[in-house]
Amino acid sequence: MINILDKTFVPFISRDTIENRIAEMAALISKDYENSCPLFVVVLNGAFLFASELVKKIPLSCEITFIRLSSYVQTESTGTVRQIIGMEETMTGRDVIIIEDIVDTGLTMTQLLKQIEVLAPKSIEIATLLHKPEALKTPLEMRYVGFEIENKFVVGYGLDYDGIGRNLDSLYVLA
Structure with a gap:
């Protein structure tokens, strides 16, 4: 059990x-893109640990870039997605793989997909560590999903509660 600010979390994964x-x-992505040089778009801040571990295990030539989006305040999604840092890489004709820590409502990912689609990539796929199917508010196809979880608030492995807990090497769920 751990305490972060005013909340208690218990071990989860x-x-x-x-x-x-x-x-x-990583093995699936490596097989699917063996004849490509994919562009990985890492969604900050939460996906940094997942992305680091994932791309280290992919022996392909690739490019990595970062984008920062925000839709959360404390433990709740605001429903509004703000872009804080944008992408500058050319995506035309590229295989793009978005790396995300968690997809719950799908609102952030839907907005990001729209932003990338207008840049004319060859393909776009999503690799997410966590997915909360119960929380999904918009249809979304994800090719690479680490774990499907219940609609509960989790921290660790890059995910935070008000900026705290990202550094935990396991996942914890709100008690």
Whole structure:
């Protein structure tokens, strides 16, 4: 059990389980893009740990860029997505893989997909560590999903509660 600010969290998914699943995802991506040089678009801040572990296990030539979007205040989605840092890389004709920490409502990802689609990539796929199907408010197809979880608030492995808890090497769920 851990305390972050005014909340208590309990263990949810261990580091070993996470790392094993990331290795499986990396193998799938490596196979799917063996004749490509994909562009990985990492959604900050939450996806940085997941992205780091994932791309280290992908032996392909690739490019990595970052975008920062925000839709959360404390434990709740605001429903409004703000772009804080944008992309500058050319995406025309490229295979793009968005790396996200968690997809819950799908609102942030839907907006990001629209922004990327107008840049005329060859393909766009999503790789997310976590997905909350119960929370989805808009249809969304995701090719690479680490874990489907219940609609509960989690921290660790890049995910935070008011900026705290990203550095935890396992996932914890709100008690």
